[in-house]
Amino acid sequence: MDRTLHALFALLRAGLWGRGDEAVASAFPLTAREWERVYEMACQQTVAGIAFRGLDWLPDGAEPPMGLMAKWMARVDRIERGNEAMNKAVARLYGHFSAHGIEAVLQKGQGIAMMYPDPLLRESGDIDLYFPGHDGISDPLEGIAGAVRERHPDGSWVYNLGGIVVEHHEELLDIQRPRCMKYAEKLIAEKGYEKVALGNGTEVTVPAPEVNLLLLSSHILKHAMGVGIGLRQICDYAVARRHYEGRVNEEEIREIWKMTGLEKWQGLLEGFVETFLEERSFADAQDDKTDVLDDKTDVLDDKKDTQDDKCHSEHYPCHSERSEESLDKKKTDVLLDIVLKGGNFGVYSKDRAEASRARRSRKCHTFRSFVNNMGFALRYAPGEWILTTLQLLRGQVR
């Protein structure tokens, strides 16, 4: 693996779990040019805030150059302010819906941010909402000033609320196969939703843990099959997995993957999290050192002495029974390639950049992306790919 990518993952692990590991020490120092590349990748993957938190665990003297540090701090400040604005917008929307007796379910976003050690450092995207039992999806928009709606190919309504993009979705989950959908609907009916409080005290409704994990996984899959997926979305899954530890029954979770046809995909996703984002054992870090850093100065410092309980594989209970997919690093690299190519929902992919901003071009780009990723999709979720592509085709002519 490229040195800078290795360093970025080391920072992310430290930022996500609030502690450095051996790999953090072994991945640094970097040259000024390498640091620029790490920062650039972190921005493209919308994980600059999480990686910034990881800087706390760098060995002495291995910090980024002062100029880059300042640029990074300015970006982190913007991320924090963006999150504060996002939390205010969520509060405003929930106030509106609550006044009209409408139950709104917050999908992903700020509902996942509150699971992070420092929620304000997770880069926010848009606000995704689902309205259980509401057939007329545009109804909840009534009364929101300045909400000019646009319909997306997947049927969702999108509008801008004071600079923040809000999406109203027809479905809670990104699952297409009828049999799997039926199962998912039963699961939602059984598990339902729960209330959580955001950092500003706003009480929001989010899916129950089992449903939320299914939502995150199927959402990542949908984007991996299409326009691309970024590290932040996968960090979200890893953080939620950890957050729900002890609250979900692992047997039941495995059954959910099986019944929704996502078992194979899930093996890949868990394998990716385990390989790149999970806290590292000492042995893993040593492997990294041998593989990647053969020409490096040894910078292991006294932090090494503080890492006295290094093995944390128990945080992912699936490990004891992980599938063959997750054990095959080359297969995990399939997902890594998609992540590196696309970044945040494909925003940084070359194809996307070349697509014009026109609505029709965007639609065509989305459809083309699904076709381009056919090989990956047919291997990991053939049914989902075929039906999602068909749904998009229907959306193109809408």
Added chain:
Amino acid sequence: MTKMKLNPKLKLRQVGKKFMVVDTDTGSAKMTNVFTFNASAAMLWQRIGANSFVPEDLAVWLCECYDVDMATARADVAVLLKCWIEGGLVING
């Protein structure tokens, strides 16, 4: 005595063992707007917060936190504030 306040555009952050103050208001931080603090300067910055202060306040806080006499603290604060004023870190409050 003239009261002062910290420049509200500036933010103190700790990264590892380092304390840095950066002007984050412009959107893109410039090297000229980066200040590195030691732990005692960071302590004073955090203690001031959004409040107005006079040099004597800082000297008292230094005496409270460190084993230093008032005369030394006053002299150290004078040096520190000269740097802060020149760098635009404080404004009239």
